[in-house]
Amino acid sequence: MAGRRDKVQSIRGSRIVVAIVIGVLVGCVFAFLFPHGFFSSNPPIQNRRTIKSNYQSGSSCESPERVNMLKSDIASLTDRNVELKKQVRKLTEKLRLAEQGKDHAQKQVMVLGDQHKVGPMGTVKGLRTNPTVIPDESVNPRLAKILEEVAVGKELIVALANSNVKSMLEVWFTNIKKAGIINYLVVALDDPIAEFCKTNDVPVYKRDPDVGIDSIARTGVYLRNPFDYLYRDSDVESMTDGHNNMTAYGYNDVFDEPSMGWARYAHTMRIWVYNSGFFYIRPTIPSIELLDRVADRLSKEKAWDQAVFNEELFFPSHPGYTGLHASKRTMDYYLFMNSKVLFKTVRRDDKLKKLKPVIIHVNYHPDKLPRMQAIVEYHVNGKQDALDAFPDGSEW
Known part of the structure; x- marks a missing residue:
């Protein structure tokens, strides 16, 4: 029995050896016939040469068409590049404005937030500027x-x-x-x-x-760029009809009424009116409300627009009337000069007449054109006696 089992095992071992040998031989045959394997993505060399030859032949026939297509693509990309540059400029401007308003926004949060701290005595500062509004281009495209x-x-x-x-x-x-x-x-x-x-x-x-x-x-006559001389910290910045520090920037005017005896003197705060011929407004709700009020009144009543402009800007709230809550700044009257300051004061002062204003507004004199021309001759063309022939005021 033992000899029979050894014989069976010997036969099984021989079969395994034979199977291995056959497998190796088959593998060698396939390796020789299919060197790139059954599923290779690269075609045989002969086929690759044929494909390459066909591609070159086809590209030579289609080259003019492809050139035109490329030219069209380049033109399209150029237009797209121009449009992208425009968008970049717009985004840059928005970023600049956003940065400009960052400090203001932080102050607003501090003022309008839940927690308010006024700070130590002598350091308290209120919010001076109102936020700007978003323009509505659909109103007038x-x-x-x-x-x-x-x-x-x-x-x-x-x-x-x-x-x-x-x-x-x-x-x-x-x-x-x-x-x-x-x-x-x-x-x-x-x-x-x-x-x-x-x-x-x-x-x-x-x-x-x-x-x-x-x-x-x-x-008026513009001599320099006014945008370089603005503060932009108020809703309205305006030139003044005032001719010195008191009349332009305000003063305590005492009204005397002797019949009142001990209380005969009453103190009043006065300022000469803003000149509506030249003013700068920020695009805020109060400044737009100002223009809206002025336009509404002028459409309903016969009035001087400068008087209405000042009344709406300065009159406080009182019974039956709600005043405008707009911040105001008076412009430097030597830079934004009215014609009274020029002809009555500046041209007669050796130091002051060396100043070069930003703008001169001929508002105090009816002979506007000749005075404007004389201002140009003096400040632009350097004719030193150009202003001499005019009187301080008008001769009616």
Whole structure:
């Protein structure tokens, strides 16, 4: 029995050896016939050569078409690049404005938040500036497009003009160009002025004239860029009709009534009115409310717009009336100069007449055009006696 088992095991061992040998031989055969394997992604050399040859032949036939396609792609990418640059500029401007308002936003949070700390005595500061509003371009898309092209940092100078002030308007925009100011716009109240501006390459917006706007004559002479001299810490910054520190910036005026005996003296705080011919407004709710109030009153009553401007800006709340809550700043009257300061004081002072104002507004004199021209001769062309022939005031 033992010999039989040994024989069976010997036969099984021989079969295994034979199977291994056959497997090795089959493997060698397949290795020789299919050197790249059954599932190789690379075709045989002969096939690869055929494919390459066909591709080269096809590309030579299609090369003009491909060149045109590439040219079209390049042109499309160029246009896209220009558009992306515009978007980058817009985003950069938004980022700048966001950074500019960062400090203000932090102050707002401090003031409007739940916890209020006023700080030590002598260091208490209130929030001086209101947040700006978001523009609504849908109100006037045509104007919005013009403003986007003209404004710098969302700021620009606006002047209203009709044919009555054509000569003064020309002096105005000529000196604005000389001063290097590019962000300005003329609101034309009639077709001749609109055409006049277009002919002289002046940005213009044409609108229908309002009732009662017949004597627009508020153009001044620009000698420097006013945007370099603004504080931007108030809703309204305006030039003044005042001619010295007291009248321009305020003073304690004592009213005397002898019949009151012991209480005959009453103290009043006074300031000369703001000149509505030149003022800067931030795009805030209070400043827009100011313009809205002025426009509403002028549409309903016959009144002087400068008087209405000051009344709405300064009158406090009282029974039956809610005052405007707007912050105000009076401009430096030597930089933003009215014609009284110039002709009565500055031109007669050897030190003061060396100053170069930002703007001179001819508001105190009816002979506006010749005085504007004389101002240009003096400050721009250097003619030292250009102002001498004019009297301090008007001769009626």
